[in-house]
Amino acid sequence: MPELAEVAYFANRWRPGLDERVREVVIHPKARVFRELERPRAMPEQLARKRFQEIRTHGKQMLFGFEDRWLVGHLGMSGKLWCAPVNHRVEKHDHLVIRLRHRQLVFTDPRMFGSWQLLDEAALDSLWNHLPPEVTDRRFTKARLAAFLQRRARRPLKAVLLMQECFPGIGNWMADEVLWRTQLDPRRLAGSLTEPEVAALWKKLRLVCRQAMRIIGTDWGTPPRTWLFPHRWKDGGCCPCGAPLVREDVGGRTTCWCPTCQES
Template sequence: MPELAEVEYYRKQWDTGVGERIRAVAVHPDKRIFRECNAAQLVTELEGRSLCGSLTHGKQMLFEFSDGAWLRLRLGMTGNLSAANKDYEPSKHDHLVFECDSVALVFNDSRQFGSCRLHIGKELPSWWSSLPPQILDPRFTLEHCREALRRRSRSPLKSILLDQSWFPGIGNWMADEILWRTALHPALLGGSIRGSALKSFFNKTIEVARDALEVIGTDWGTPPTSWLFPHRWNDGGICPSTGEPLVRETIGGRTTCYCPTLQTLP
């Protein structure tokens, strides 16, 4: 499920474990979420350490452990984090569980598109510090957006917004929400956007990120019906702005929902 706001929500689910010592790490070592790291090494490295804190960058999370250990998690399509009782029995898709003194921290991912990466060292891993600016970072500027659209000038806007190297944390629903609020057709090419459309694209990207974090990232609240969000999931949705039927089609390889009255092609 996770885009930047959902990821922020899930990150906080492990806050109850901050300061706790990890007595044991339970893994399903052959599962695909460990394809980028060694599950056995992860277990031996992290057992006995304490969880110190965590942060997010787009759809990625980084957990810091005592004495210089860092674990980056991605949730893929179906991953989620939760806290459970300390004697929790891992179920089928609980591929990584930290058994702490008073809680169990659970990473569950049925489709296993999520992943882990371990870094041992006192400082933030360099691959984390060199990530591109987050959308709510002051370094995320109009110029940054202009460059993204220039470099990807022959791609549809929908694909560009899903490009994590330019728009970290934007996923399928946020991209649709941004384009709908900007009144830009998702199939428009990046190279066709300039002037006031570019400014709007930039502003709405930030607005949607902020709104999503407020409503979903805090306590997984329900987005208001004035957003595209609650109307976009199934066929038959009605645009809350125009009252016209929404359209769902594949653009940039992903199901895309937009209002054909509001978002038109030249």
């Protein structure tokens, strides 16, 4: 489910717990979501008694600060964060539960494509502080976009927009939304864009990221009907222009576009 703005939304579900201390951490040490931890069993004790102080996100990554330890989480395909009352009992897909005095911070993920890491200050510096610029960042320049499209010249645009190394936070629906607004066929090869097309793509990438964060990021609002978003999910949908939308596999992912608005 989660892309840029949904990730920001979920990260903020833990906000009510800020300033509280960790009483207990409950995990399933063998759950796939802890595959990046060297010693999953050590994690609960490393967080015990620490104060929850900070929430940040970067693309689809979330960072939670606990004094001198930082949890980095990724929600995968089906992960969710929420605050549970203190009497909540751990359920089947609750893989990480951080118990505070007044609530519990819960990570639920049926498919277990999500992942968690625990960083110390050195690891935080080497990992979190060297991420690529976000799409809305001033350093995400048109030249940077053009260079990346050239490097991935033989892949369809749709597949390229999903590459987190250049487009942190862009996922399946956001990629389709951006291409629809840019009126580019998702099957076009990245290296085939003209300079004005690159400029338009850059502009729409930034626009969709900003608007998604504003509408979905804080309270999971519903994007208006003027977006592709509400029309794209199942077969039989129509573009706001009236034409039937196409849904097909492009670059390994189901892709939705308007054959009228997005000419090849």
